[in-house]
Amino acid sequence: MQRSFQKILVANRGEIAVRIIRAIHQMGKKAVAVYSEIDRRALHVRLADEAYLIGGASSLESYLNQDAILDVAVKAHADAIHPGYGFLAENAEFAKVVSEKGFAFIGPPHEVIHLMGDKTVARKLMLRAGVPVVPGTTEPLEADDRAIEAASEIGYPVVVKAAAGGGGKGMRIVRKPDELLDAMRTAKEEAQSAFGDSRIYLEKYLEKPRHVEMQILSDAYGNAIYLGERECSIQRRHQKIVEESPSVLLDGPSRREMGETAIKAVKGCGYVNAGTVEFLVDANLNFYFLEMNTRLQVEHPVTELVTGIDLVKMQILIAEGLPLPIRQDEIVRSGHAIEARIYAEDPLNSFFPSTGIIERFRAPGGPWIRIDSGVTEGSEVSVYYDPLIAKLIAWGKDREEARRRLVQALEEFEITGIRHNIPALLSILNHPKFVAGEINTHFMQDYLQTEDLLKGDLTEEELVAAAIAAARLRNSQEVSQSAFEQRLVQSPVGEVNRRRWVQKRYENLRG
Incomplete structure (x- = not known):
């Protein structure tokens, strides 16, 4: 069913809320913001057409407060809710309630969010769809003897993962058999704390893989396209830091193969809207399904810049029930x-x-x-x-x-x-x-x-600037490090070297 949205509630904060609000305005629609007590003067609040307080500073009181958000949607007469990323974006129950209340959820169906949020279920679905997955178990591990047997069959090293998790939580690398049971117990406890679900499973641990993901768009009429890959291998504690598109690893044929595999994954679970299929690539350039992100990714701008396609606007158009306005052979990457x-x-x-x-x-x-x-x-x-x-x-x-x-x-x-x-x-x-x-x-x-x-050494220009800052401070009565840094920040000392220099000079002054 097609419907045109006049007003969209953005159930998020920060840069992604600002990004979505701008896209909404560019489409000639009105944006509703929600905010916590501490975000009263936040940029997303100022940019929205309407803004409503939904609770205290903590996420549980505000941006995870489903009842408060839905109450605002009713009060503001919103047509749809965009969850952004994080918070409630991949909460299947929230997506379900949004739809039941008569609002459009700008994202995939709640059934798909539920399926792909369970990593063991997702692995089985992908195998059924002909998508390669990392060798491992397809059922949660309950008994220690089954885990020991499975790890031996997979071959060490293995990685213990949370069935309901992501972001590195509930995840432990095991290199030797005598480490397995302790790692499982720790992973279970962490998974229960983070996700309220202690189920775990095993995968083969790939040594130093690359993390490459494929952006997809799929409508309610069976049309699905891939927009190209993003390389996300630069990570710290399993969190991405630097992302790029395209990946230097892929050429034309390998990009097409990965893209077509991502389409198999999408059609294998009935996916609709924008999503990302993530892969791990080993040293032999074999790629394996890692997970599907059933939302807009943090790193979506790199895809937008190389394709010229606004992913937030596409999300909204698909949620309005419109077919994809572009075919696979019309995608041009530059x-x-x-x-x-x-x-x-x-x-x-x-x-x-x-x-x-x-x-x-x-x-x-x-x-x-x-x-x-x-x-x-x-x-x-x-x-x-x-x-x-x-x-x-x-x-x-x-x-x-x-x-x-x-x-x-x-x-x-x-x-x-x-x-x-x-x-x-x-x-x-x-x-x-x-x-x-x-x-x-x-x-x-x-x-x-x-x-x-x-x-790295400081250049002569940096040393001169540092000396000036030091002389100014020495002539003042201020001796705190923060004051010292504040003066130095006005000088052209290089960012990478500034903290090192400040620390050394500050210690010298105090000594």
């Missing part, structure tokens, strides 16, 4: 795009989350640079939500041009008041292995430990 996720965290302190008020937020500009962000100067980064504050994306006619543009943009980015991971991002993008495209999911642990962030 150039290369790379995205860097900017987090409020300290790379020199084990990437510990950083909270506080953003005092300065000066985003870079220039041709072929895109920034998706939900913060401004004066925004508060709190302990309650994910520390992602911005995504910076660069396009180029080839990978090296995109890389250089992204490096330049990161160097121009000014953020103060909180710590952030820009130094780590620059180290990744400038690393010889990344430049050569020789990456895998172990890149961070193999090549970018804390000490690597501290390498």
Whole structure:
């Protein structure tokens, strides 16, 4: 059934809420925002046509509060709800209730979310559809003796995974038989805590694979297309940091094979709307189904930049019941795009989350640079939500041009008041292995430990700037490190070296 939406509620916050609201407005529709007590002055609230308070600062009180969100949808006379990513985006029960209340859920059917959210069920569905999966069990493991037998059949190393999980939670790598039972017990406890479901299963552990995913679009009329792949191998603790499209690993035939396999996966589970089929690729270029993300991905902008297709608008059109307006042979990919996720965290302190008020937020500009962000100067980064504050994306006619543009943009980015991971991002993008495209999911642990962030000498210009900052501080009465850093941040000292220099000079002054 086709229906035209006039008003859409965005059940999210931050940069993805801002991204969706902008797409809604560009389509001539009205956007409704929801917000927590701590997000009263957030950018997504200011951009929306209407905004409603739904609870306290914690996610459980607000952005996971299904009843409050549905009450707002009724009060605002919304036609549809877009969940964004995270929070309720992959909650099958929420999607079901949304539909039962008469609203359109901008995403796949709740039955599909449920099926693909259970990793063991998803593996069985993919095998039935002819999609290659990593060798492993297709049923949750209950008995220890069955687990020992299964691990022996699969062959070590194996990985214990949560059946209801993702994001690395409830996941343990096991290299020897005597480690298995302890790993299973720990994984069960973590899975129960994170997902309320202690079921686990086993997979063969692939050594240093690459993580490549395929973006798909599918409508309610049986039409499905793939828009191309994204390389997401640069990860820390199973969380993506840098993503790009296309992958240097694939050529025309292999891209077509992976894309057609993704379409098999989509049709095998009755998928409708935008989604992503994720694969692991081994050293022999064999690829295996990892999981399906039944939502818009964080890294969707790189696909948009190389295809010119607005994925949020496509989601809305499909949810309105319209057929796909584009065929597979009409997809044209051009150039290369790379995205860097900017987090409020300290790379020199084990990437510990950083909270506080953003005092300065000066985003870079220039041709072929895109920034998706939900913060401004004066925004508060709190302990309650994910520390992602911005995504910076660069396009180029080839990978090296995109890389250089992204490096330049990161160097121009000014953020103060909180710590952030820009130094780590620059180290990744400038690393010889990344430049050569020789990456895998172990890149961070193999090549970018804390000490690597501290390498490199200061240039003469940086030393002069640092000396000026030190002289100014020495002549003042301020002796706190934060004051010292605040003065130094006004100087042209390079971002990667700034923390190292400040720490050394501060310690010298105190000594």
